């Protein structure tokens with residue numbers, strides 16, 4: 001996908017919501033929403049971008065997260081880092097230094113199946129959105145190691161391939177497979193438009209059942 005096309009898609013997704021995108025994916029039989037435990041942990045700001053993935057696995061060897069560092073250094077501006085890790089809630093796969101590097105590269109955010117640390121520093125100095133399973137002080141070193149990047153990972157119970165679009169807002173995170181991104185965006189925008197009309201009629205005092213029956217959806 002070329003860059004102006006991608007930019008248009010990303011801007012489009014920023015104009016919709018995870019709720020509408022989740023509904024649009026449901027209609028295609030695709031589960032896009034991550035576990036409710038993956039929440040905004042630093043700043044509460046909507047993010048959308050292509051996924052740059054990192055996979056971490058348990059390891060008692062005391063190794064720095066070299067594959068994660070490589071992934072951050074090589075990610076294109078606007079991308080969102082997605083880290084897949086099993087049972088990672090008690091380990092911080094992201095922190096202040098990774099945030100400093102990601103922000104300097106123009107990355108849009110990070111989505112972690114594990115924990116984040118240095119949260120006070122990130123909130124104070126970086127204004128960088130991190131969606132994570134937990135906030136926890138423990139390092140990965142001696143517990144987990146990043147073994148590869150730019151591979152399919154599972155994050156928050158959802159498969160994420162490099163290049164998929166990830167959208168995060170106050171409701172959580174949704175993953176949109178690249179192959180259906182355009183159609184899902186159009187459908188989500190039309191769900192939003194219909195809901196805006198419904199909300200308007202409800203605010204004007206029409207009975208909820210009447211509005212529901214007219215639009216045949218909630």
Ligand SMILES: O=C([O-])CC(=O)C(=O)O
Nearest residue numbers: 093094095096097098140
């Ligand atoms: O050590 C780590 O893996 C994460 C961390 O604290 C940082 O990026 O500052």
Ligand SMILES: [Mg+2]
Nearest residue numbers: 095096097118
């Ligand atoms: Mg740190």
